[in-house]
Amino acid sequence: MLQRIQTIYLLLAAIVCGGLSMMFPYGFDQQGVELFVKQQPLLIGLCFGSAALSLGSIFLFKNRKLQFVLGRINILLNFILLGVFVYWSLTISGETVVSEKGIGMLIPIISIVLLVLANKAIKKDEDLVKSVDRLR
Template identity: 50%
Template sequence: MIQRIQTIYLFSTFIFSGILVFFFDLWKTKENSVFAVDLLKSESYQLKSIPILFLVSAILACIAIFMYNNRKLQFVIGRLTILVNLILLGLLIYVSLMLPGEAAVSKKGIGMFIPIFAVLFIVLANKAIKKDEDLVKSADRLR
């Protein structure tokens, strides 16, 4: 049942975490904008982990889309995706506060809010998955 509403929510998470993160900047300095792809070239492991966590979140959302036969596992993968996005959000906040010259030079980009949108869509997807699971359980009681 891939045509359920949770598939739309999970696909939206995939779009946000896997595609849009590479088009929206994470923060801006006086010289340039910093994108997730630029962080892969940095020497710091903290900065390299940001695009990797975005891709892990997108891959988990994509896996959860195709786990429609096993709703319990789909729900657990959704929770795991929420955890990855919360770790990512905390890392982004930490890195943005520790930027050199933070007070005067940098501005936050729209890419900093992508994990928040991803968590929102995963929560909505998990709510729909739970609703489907309750519906199946109630139908089993009637047999």
């Protein structure tokens, strides 16, 4: 059952959070130097944790309830990542002079949207299976 739409959403979320977060800066410091996720161990852990949860959820297609729960945990992890990004961007020294944010700040938001769509599709599949079981 790897051909379901939630598999595509989960794969895209893993690619976005695991791959694209390393390429795009999430902000700039006072000197104009780009800040990347790969420079901070906490951010690397959160991004790769989210990507691992997404990839792990793909292969749990037989257990939709667990897949749904892991999707919610992954959404929570991405909200924490977004919170860290926002906190660090607001506490950068010289913020009144430099207020540029990188496109990397949007990566957790894109990942959250993809995970919500995946969870919606998982819930739809679960409801379909329950409705077929009632008819038997």
